[in-house]
Amino acid sequence: MNKILEINNLSKSFDGGKTKAIDQVDFFVNQGDICAVVGESGSGKTTLIRLIAGLENPDQGNIIISGKEVSSIKKVMVPEKRNVGMVFQEYALFPHLNVLENIIYGLAKRKDKKQRAEVVLELVGLSTYKERYAHELSGGQQQRVALARALAPEPSLLILDEPFSNLDAMMRNQLRNEVFNIIKKTGVTAIFVTHDTQDALAVADEILILQNGKLVQKDEASRLYHKPQSIYVASLFGNTVQLNKGLKNAFRCPLKEDCCHAIRNENITINASDCEYVTTAQIVKRTFLGTHSQLLLKLDNGENLSVVTNEAVLGDELKIGFNSKDILAFDE
Amino acid sequence: MKNPLYILLLAVVLFSCKNDNKSNEEKTTSEEINVYTHRHYESDQALFEAFEKKSGIKVNVINASADELIQKMVLEGEQSPADVLITVDAGRLHRAKEKDLLQPISNSVIDSILPSHLKDEDNHWFALTKRARVIVYAKDRVDPLELSSYENLVDEQWENKIVVRSSSNIYNQSLMASIIANDGEEAAKMWAKGMVNNMARTPKGNDRDQVKAVAGGEADLAIVNTYYIGKMLNSEDQTELDAAEKVAVFFPNQDDRGTHINVSGIGVAKHAPNKESAVQLIEYLLSEDAQNTFASSNYEYPVNPNVENAPILQSWGSFKEDTLNLSKLGELNKKAVILFDEAGWK
Amino acid sequence: MKQAGNRNINSFLDSFFKLKRDINRWSIATLFILLLIAVPVLTISVKLFDGPGESWSHISTYLLPSYLENSLYLALLCSLLTILFGVSSAWLVTRYHFPLRKVLEWLLIIPLAIPSYIVAYAYAGFLDYGGVYSIFMEVFGVTQAKFDIMNVFGLAFVLSISLFPYVYVSSRAFFLNQAVNLLEASRLLGVSERKSFVKLILPLARPAIVAGLVLVIMEVLNDYGAAQYFGVNTFTTGIFRSWFSLEEPETAIYLSALLLILVFGLILIEKWQRRKIQYSSVKSTNTKTNKRIVLPKFQQFIISLVVIIPVVLGFFIPVLQLLIWAYKTVDKVMNQSLFWLSLQSFGIAFVTAFFTVFFALILLYFSKWNKITLVQNAAKLGVLGYAIPGAVVAIGVMIPTLFLDKWFITEGFATQFVINGTLIALVYAYVVRFLAVAYQPLESSSLKVSDSIPDSSKILGMGNFKTFIKIEFPLIRAGMLSAFILVFIDTLKELPLTLILKPYHINTLAVKAYEFASDEMVMHAAIPSLFIILTALIPVVFLNKLLLKNE
Known part of the structure; x- marks a missing residue:
């Protein structure tokens, strides 16, 4: 397969080397893939995409887009020549231009400006909003304009920075599907940054996990979920219980103690009888959380354990x- | 919407071009003279115009304080366009001479008009007008018989009765320099301290404000230059007129060295590009015509002995001048300032 | 050992490559412009190493302590007063509807147009024997009334009343652009108007207020005329005293350099604070929903009164006094040449404002576009000229330009000075001096444009320059207009620098006013001063119209 983006040994620090935002990151993205970059705030994910877009210059390593080296220690290609599209977290629509002008903005060198703008507006379903200004649009509409604007020049790579963080939960699912349907339709390679693993799991072909500027794991969604390489990665995708010595003893689990193990909360069965490892527990406290409840348990050997369940517990x-x-x- | 802005901009650019052109043209005509002057009086402007008419020489004027002009001439060096430097005190002319900015001029017309104590001993500069620094007193509260000299002002009878402006003023510095020259440094410092003691308020305002303060009753005595009284008595402002009429002029030290005078004067720049014109200008400014203008419209004492004082000045009577060599004022100026500071004269 | 050595060499090579990579034309242009602007400042700063002259011990014993105390005292008082006048009027004007609001909105800028020494003279005259005040008091049977304003408090009042528009302009820009939306959000959360203002808006507005305040303080430290007349000795008095009275230019320059350090410290504190308050540069929000609160008639009336106070104190009272004097001297002073002078002053101020805004924009944006942090930080040094007294700036400009001029002559490129004694030196010096005045409003309005907006433009294929023309220029236009007006007005009334550097054939209204005032003919200075105000009104009204049209 064709690599659209290739990143080798990339590092970037701020404050004169004190803060390492990106620390020796290596990866590539194949043509047509949607790749999610997941990490907590401060993990360096925004710096990574700014480096890709050419808004920052690296301290080390290089970036190759469509086979061309665009950033290295010796030279950098300016953002305007990289043929990369980007949708910013706050959409960054030009407030003094209307929707159509915003979209045509990136098409200065093309002859078929109007037609191309029509096409992308059609694509995002906003053909009737051409004359509106950003402040006359809802959040979701602004985002679709930003997407149309970024797609208009037919970039080889589309970057989305926290695309859904400004939206409420209800709109979020709907818009996520809409946006990625559009992206799939165009077949563009996309990288999007998010702190929300649900977004990543829902739409990404591949997920990158960043922690303190380091790339800790890169895999397909399902592999990442089932075979996380660290407790950190595991816990990004839902409540995870680390199996320490006490817990292993309680469940009479014969695993070696010097190795790290964990179990996902959803894989702990309540009222279980047919599980391989079983123990009895006293309920110390229960917290009602609507569709499910949280139980604080005291196991028979005195260990504490907190689990979430949607089963009725009597x-x-x-x-x-x-x-x-x-x-x-x-392996830790 | 943007059009008016562009039109304005265009207008301004045209305007500035026009000015440049103009200056280029004028610089190519030979007959001109560049005057650096600290005298910003209308009388001077009128005299320059009259000189232009009479001689056909164009007068270019740069108005600024003498110190700034001297600094400018130092920086400009040999290429300085300045032809003459005019100041309002002898001290600054002396300083310009010390800095080698002036050149000696020997000219029989000038020599025939000016007595020797009104010019530099090496002919580097010449006085244009004289002004006396006098005591004014409130007519209704002070008996002039109680007044005698500058030195007498520190007497305790005048405690809280005197107003005078700040020590950063050149006229005060020159007065102090004359006291140092006459009485010695230690006595001068004691005098300044005594003055500070007798002040009715901390020094502020200009000479006219001191007169108004005396008229308003804040103090009984003030030290001011004569021509300000002259101007106040001819003021358009009724308040100034009233104030000036409530006070009278006293010429101090008539029994010894005489009243302190200072001069405003002129010197030819060392690298003057138009020396001939410069000398012509000096001759003109010392002429009876010009001296009459100085005397009548600016109430200064003329230096040309053939010219009469303004009627107001005549009404105060004649007085004995301190004939201290005016260069002394320049030499002692810095010392005067230091003593002022030490005495606490703000 | 050897390995460590290799690593050092490698990291050195890396840094070298990165430097070579990151130097772009913007870095070079920034450095070039910065050098141009900084040469006069540097010329003066270098003198710091020569040390002061022999009078230094005299000055530091007898003068400095009290001068410094007075200056700090003044700076403090003026800060308080200008914040009081500036912030309150800016807030009321943006938040409430009241009679005369539109007129007052720009009248509040006008006090800047009167040179502060003229305001000082006007107030002294107003409150002096026979002045308006004493005539007024005679109605109550008090004769020979005089209110003594000539002291440090009076000076603080006079300076504040003529300088508060700096704070007004910068805080109003902030209130207009963001505060109302934030406030409405806060109100929706149930917080009262007053509490929202104190707890939310004021802390957020701090960078904007401080930006205006820095200009006020620099101007206060720089004032000579008003302080001199009121008999209050300040740091600048010290500079002039050591230069002129003690005949030691080196000491004067040394003192200016010290003042420079003081102001530089102030700027650093301000930057540091701004960095701490990162949230202040929140993204641009729309201003079109800005609806002013309509209160009952009586309360509207009260607000009008409150807003009118600074206008009356800073504009109407001084202008009234000037008009009285103008009436008395109109026969002697009024003639056609004043119109020609006004035209020249207007032209010079316009050209200066144009170039100053131009250079401030260059410094602001070129340094952003360059990728070297050091150059970015250095660009901020460009604003230091404002801290230096005009007369000292003039010297700073003359030393290097005369060097060039003389070189031109010896090399045969010219037969006479081509920089000094022409508009070039004058405008150059103005730009050096007023760069900060333009830089502050430009910087704060550019901070309001979220970085992602220009970034988007670049990613969409526009270079830095095209992005500036198409995106940033329209978005920071309001800031540019304020910058232009402020520099225009400042140039109109600038004095010491103009006196030293102006060409023969050019004269300004400020110079004319000064010629009268320095000769203690304050009354005669009234008419030229009024012309300054009229000339200043032209761009204010004109540009305000432009602003309103776009609103």
Whole structure:
């Protein structure tokens, strides 16, 4: 397959080297893929895409887009020549230009400006909003304009920075699907940055996990979920319980103690009888959370454990358990 | 919407071009003279115009304080366009001479008009007008018989009765320099301290404000230059007129060295490109015509002995001048300032 | 050992490559412009190493302590007063509807147009024997009334009343652009108007207020005429005293350099604060929903009164006094040449404002476009000229330009000075001096444009320059207009620098006013001063119209 983006040993620090925002990152993205960059705030994900877009210059390493080296220690190509599209977190529509003018903006060198603008507006379903200004549009509409604007010049790579963080939960799912349907339709290669793993799992072909500027894992969504390489990665995708010595003893689990293991909360079975590892527990406290509830348990050997369940739990005592196939193992 | 802006901009550019052209043209005509002057009086402007008419020489004027002009001439060096430097005190002319900015001029017309104590001993500069620094007193509260000299002002009878402007003023510095020259440094410092003691308020305002303060009753005595009284008595402002009429002029030290005078004067720049014109201008400014203008419209004492004082000045009577060599004022100027500071004269 | 050595060499090579990579034409242009602007400042700063003259011990014993105390005292008082007048009027004007609001909105800028020494004279005259005040008091049977304003408090009042528009302009720009939306959000959360203002808006507006305040303080430290007349000795008095009375230019320049350090410290503190308050540069929000609160008639009336106070104090009272004097001297002073003078002053101020805004924009944006942090920080040094007294700037400009001029003559390129004694030196010096005045409003309005907007433009294929023309220029236009007006007005009333550097054939209204005032003919200075105000009104009204049209 064709690599659209290739990044080798990339580093970038700020404050004269004190803060390492990106630390020796290597990866590539194949043509047509949608790639998510996931990390907490401060993990360096925004710096990474700014480096790709050419808005920052690297301290080390290089970036290759469509086979051409665009950033290295010796030279950098300016952003306007990289043929990269970008949708910013706050959309960054030009407030003094209307929707049509915003979209035509990136088409200065093309002859078929109007037609191309019509095409992308059609694509995002905003053909009737040409004359509007940014402040006359809803958040979702602004985002679609920003997307249309970025797609208009037919970039070889589309970057989206936290595309859904400004939207409320209801709109979010709907818009996520809309946006990525559009992206799929155009077949453009896309990288998007998010702190929300649900977004990543829902639409990405591949997910990159960044922690403190380092790339800790890059994999397909399902592999990442099932075979996380660290407890950090595992916990990004939902509540995870680390199996320490006490817990292993409680469940009479024969795993070696010097290796790190964890179990996802959703793989812990309540009222279990047919699990491989089972123990009894006292309910110390229950917190009602609507569709589910959180239980603070005291296991029979005195260990504490907190689990979330949507099953109805009666009485103060219960059996819980899990199976060996669900145990996550790391090298740490 | 943007059009008016562009039109304005265009107009301005045209305007500035026009000015440049103009200056280029004028610089190519030979007969001109560049005057660096600290005298910003209308009388001077009128005299320059009259000189232009009479001689056909164009007068270009740069108005600024003498110190700034001297600094400018130093920086410009040999290429300085300045032909003459005019100041309002002898001290600054002396300083310009010290800095080698002036050249000696020997000219029989000038020599025939000016007595020797009104010019530099090496003919580097010449006085244009004289002004006396006198005591004015409130007519209704002060008996002039109680007044005698500058030195007498520190007497305790005048405690809280005197107003005078700040020590940063050149006229005060020159007065102080004359006191140092006459009485010595130590006595001068004691005098300044005594003055500070007797002041009715901290020094502020200009000479006219001192007169108004005396008229308003804030103090009984003030030290001011004569021509300001003359101007106040001819003021368009009724308040100034009233104030000036409530005070009278006293010429101090008539029994000894005489009243302190200072001069405004002129010197030819060392690298003057138009020396001939410069000398012509000096001759003109010392002529009876010009001296009459100085005397009548600016109430200064003329240096040309053939010219009479303005009627107001005549009404105050004649007085004995301190004939201290005026170069002394320049030499002692810095010392005067230091003593002022030490005495706490603000 | 050897490995460590290799690593050092490698990292050195890396830095070299990166430097070579990051130097772009903008870095070079920034440095070039910065050099142009900084040469006069540097010329003066270098003198710091020569040390002061022999009078230094005299000055530091007898003068400096009290001068410094007075200056700091003045700076403090003026800060308080200008914030009081400037922020309150800016807030009321943006937030409330009241009678005469539109007129007052720009009248509040006009006090800047009267040179502060003229305001000082006007107030002294107004409150002196026989002045308007004493005539007024006679109605109450008090004769020979005089209110003594000639002291440090009076000076602080006079300076504040003529300088508060700096704070007004910068805080109004902030209020107009952001505050109202934020406030409405806060109101929706149930916080009262007053509390929202104190707890939310004021802290957010701090960078904008401080930006205006820095200009006020620099101007206060720089004032000579008013302080001199009121008999209050300030740091600048010290500079002039050591230069002129003690005949030691080196000491004067040394003192200016010290003042420079002081002001530089102030600027650093301001930057540091601004960095701490990152949230202040929130993204641009739309201003079109800005609806002013309509209060009951009586309260509207009260607000009008409150806003009129600074206008009356800073504009109407001084102008009234000037008009009285003008009436008395009109026969002697009024003639056609004044119109010609006005035209020249207008032209010079216009050209100066144009170039100053131009250079300020260059410094602001070129330094952004260059990728070297050091150059970015250095660009901020360009604004230091404002801290130096005009007369000292003039010297700073003359030393290097005369060097060039003389070189031109010896090399045969010219037969006479081509920089000095022409408009070039004058405008150059003005630009050096007023760059900060233009830089502050431009910087704060550019901060309001979120970085992602120009970034978007670049990613969409426009270079830095095209992005500036198409995106940033229209978005910061309001800031550019304020910058232009402020520099225009400042140039109109500038004095010491003009006196030293102006060409023979050019004269300005300020010079004319000064010629009268320095000869203690304050009354005669009234008419030229009024002409200054009229000339200043032209761009204010004109540009305000432009602004309103776009609103």
